[in-house]
Amino acid sequence: MFSTSFPKSSRALGATLLVSGLLLSGAASAQIATPAASPKSTVTQRVGLTDVTITYSRPSVKGRLVFGDSTSKAIVPFAKRWRTGANQTTTIKFADDVVLEGKKIPAGEYGLYTIPGKTIWTVVLSKNTKQGADVDGFKAADEVARISAKSTKLANKVETFTINFSDLTPSTANVDMQWELTSAKFKITTDVDTKVMAQIDEKVVKGTAATANDYAAAAVYYYDNDKDLKQALSWIQKANEKDAKFWNVHTEAKIRMKMKDYKGATTAAEQSKKLAVEAKNADYAKMNDELIAQAKKAK
Known part of the structure; x- marks a missing residue:
């Protein structure tokens, strides 16, 4: 009768080959890390005694037309809802209750959507922070507030989309969204x-x-x-x-x-x-x- 068992040396060699194969398989499946085309950014500012945090992804112009009407090839058309950046929806978080352009906003984190226009942008705060670019899935019940942000032309080109805080006072600050030759601001007031x-x-x-x-x-x-x-x-x-x-x-x-x-x-x-x-x-x-x-x- 023939034995079906292998010598110990053969079993050890087989185990080594199996482990090596698994390691090679894991290495092959690992993704190569490269710089993001629209890197993620988080900016936090204390306004008065309240922390405000904005998280967004930053696309670049790269020779394209950024803002324009529906007949142009603009990547952000006027009158269309925009996630205010690239990739995931931009979010804004308030540590305390605040007032945005006269409207009371409870403390919390919101999706920051915008509808750019030639002279006025509409800023939409939504309970939905995961909607992304899907404009068809928005629900009116998720909206917390709509405010207006005045749009102005910049003297110098901003290549990469930037959101920052400007015009700080002891209790207020402006959120300034800048890209290409356009700036749109809205005011935060804290108690x-x-x-x-x-x-x-x-x-x-x-x-x-x-x-x-x-x-x-x-x-x-x-x-x-x-x-x-x-x-x-x-x-x-x-x-x-x-x-x-x-x-x-x-x-x-x-x-x-x-x-x-x-x-x-x-x-x-x-x-x-x-x-x-x-x-x-x-x-x-x-x-x-x-x-x-x-x-x-x-x-």
Whole structure:
């Protein structure tokens, strides 16, 4: 009777060949990595106290006509819904509730679709972030808001589609979409005051362990935003009682100046200047000289 078993050396050789074959098969099936024609990009900006994140893919002009009417060979025709980039739908995420061009938008992530026009773009926020280029699958129920974005002509060509944030203020920013010779912007407004006032209430008004920095920050916010100046003065005085820094004493001088207490403003500015000179800070010394001159002139 013949044996059907193989010698140990043959079995070992077979196992080696099997493993080698599997490795070669895996290597053959692995894709070769090459640069994407429209690379993915993520840009995040803090607007006020709210983080806004936009994720999109960036196509390039490559000698083509980008925007145009339906009779042209434009790759983004006017009056047609666009995913606002290439590949997947562009998304925009708000960490908190915001206002876009006067319309309230709840915190969350949305598909950012646009309908370009010659002078005005329509920006569509949708709950659907996966629609891509399929314009037939959109549902009205998924739409969160439609806003308008003014389109302008750029002086210099932008080869690769770019979305950035511009014109920042303490509570607002514009989302600026640029490609070829076209720019379209829409404005984001965030609720800074509610958040800051809640912090002031917690740490300064109701808190029992407020630091000099807490008092100073509350006073500066009240001063900058034309709130109760008497309260601002009280807080900056407490800050200076705890730790008199030349910049905080200068804030007291500015608050008194705004309250038309010119004598008090002069006294505080002189003290701030003395501290600034001791700290070898020429900028604040000069700022105090200017404030003293203004106070004397206003008397």
